[in-house]
Amino acid sequence: MKAWVESLKSGLPGKDVSPLQFFGKHGISVAFIVCMVVFSLASSKFLSADNFLTVVMQASIIGTIALGVTFVVIGGNLDLSVGSLLSFATVLVVDLHDKVDPAMAIALMFLFTLLVGALNGYLIGYLKLNSLIVTLGMLSAIQGITLVYTGGKNVGISDQENTWFAFFGRGDLFGIPVPALLFITLGIVLQIVLVKTGFGRKIFAIGGNGTAALFSGLRRNRLVFSTYLLSAFTTGCAALILGSRVMGSQNNVGEGYELLVLAGIILGGTSLLGGSGSIVRTIIGVLILAFIQNGLLLLGYPYYTQWLVTWVVIIVAVWLDIAAKRGKLLSTY
Template sequence: MKSSTKEKTIDGPKDMASASLRRGPLIGAITNPRWVLLVPFLLFVGAITAVSPSFLGIDNILQVLRQISVPGLIALGVTFVVICGRLDLSVGALLSLTTVTVIGLHDRFGPLGAIAACMGVGLAVGAVNGILVAYWRLNSLLVTLAMMSIIMSVTRIVTGGKSASMSTDTGWFSQLGGGYVFGIPIPVYIFLGAAVVLSVFLTRTTFGRRVFAVGGNETASEFSGFRSKAVIFGAYLLSGAMTGVAAVILGSRTMAAQLEIGSGYEMNVFAAIILGGTSLLGGAGGIWRTVCGVAVLGLLQNGLLQVGLPYYTQWLVTWAILIVAVWVDLASGRGRVWA
């Protein structure tokens, strides 16, 4: 079991690689989720740079890195869920609730109390999702869609339908989302630091290896002597926790939150995860793949704004990327481009 898990973690299954070779290098590249959008992306970067030379400037790159830190943190946690072969569509609504929580409680309980409450909410929602999906064996798509609706309702009830705000904070809390160290935004350090820790956690620990095993073949993992339910539960718990961390960064940066501040984040998160090469079928993926997917998606969205296109074009492009990435992922899994 360990050898097969390692194959999926680093290079992917051997039979899939050999199938790509048999189909030839062109078809093998077309059906490889990690490379299928590389050429269009490079062409896009070249075109945007020609129109707006500042696109690849250091200031704009740092701005993009700062912007992707929030969806990136969420994506790191959701990556564990996807590798387990499950989904979590509640993260956008949970980001709204946790951001409203950390902002709304800041003035009353101070930054530490607000952060603790925010993390508690994230962990609680992750635990409920984990129980319903792992132990009650309910469909993850339906569970997290229902949870998304529940969280949106709870957010409105808790806030009375009003946006949350806090007094101006000039202390350490405001620096989490808006500060700089050596000219680099602090959220970038937090995002990359979390990526390093979770990458080691995924690839070097027993839990991480079991995540791949459950996603690859849950039945076989049960016969291997460990509880797959506990692994799936842990993945959802981690997803909720990372959403809480993202909410702290977002709240620190905005100092206020509308009720739907996290709306649409779930689409960006899944587009980035799949774009990075983590398979929706489970059992294959990686933290640094997700980091690359988040960065590419952030550059694409920033480039659209650089050339003066309306903000909503980001959603159209993100949907297109998501559809193509899912198609390539499924095509790679079944060994052919067309169904």
């Protein structure tokens, strides 16, 4: 928190920093503060400890997926398969819980998700196919596999009260929900990987200028491959949380999650063109979406209002980001 505040101070508008550049760099932080202030004034329940933890826990599934997808986007690619992968991974871990022991169910679920990530990574990294087309096709394929696997039926855990599997989605440590702890802990680890390791710097390099990175000796195919493995791993973590929380799963439980994940990443300021982004900013972007939805519900607005407000927030965030890079709010061409 102290480092975050210092970064805001260092970027305050002055002789060398215009207001537009400031909002382009710190707009997401300012938006988060404004969001919290507005809703806290409108509802006394908004900033309560219980409500705060509830929102973070609800955001943990989308947020956990977004952590891995952030690496993919920084590397200059997209992953639209995470929604269907979440559906199948959740169905798989819940269905296998009663057929084998929970530990084996979790291991097999992660094995499958990593295989999907490896297939995406191979097609995009080594065969150099378009990431949008590949992952969009994978989205459909995995959803079809899910329906074939279940026969169109929902799955559930029979003895929900006497299984340690519930810990991941329903447990708490020191009064903090386990899903929130897993989300934040994984976020901290991946932020360190992104900014403090050679691997993270290479991901920025291939996303910023793939040709230059190639001539610099970086193995772009391996790096792209690894980002899709990471995306699959975080999706598996989200499936573990979701399956453990609900103790069951529908065939389409992950439908639409890929769009919410991308919305949080874009709102966090990660460029869809690659080469820039931050795990911390992705977490803030996901939390802004979650707090907006929560605040609107507390104020009694209908559910569809959340989508309209979310759309406006994302458009403004992207506009400010582009405007800051161009140096002007409106383009004349």
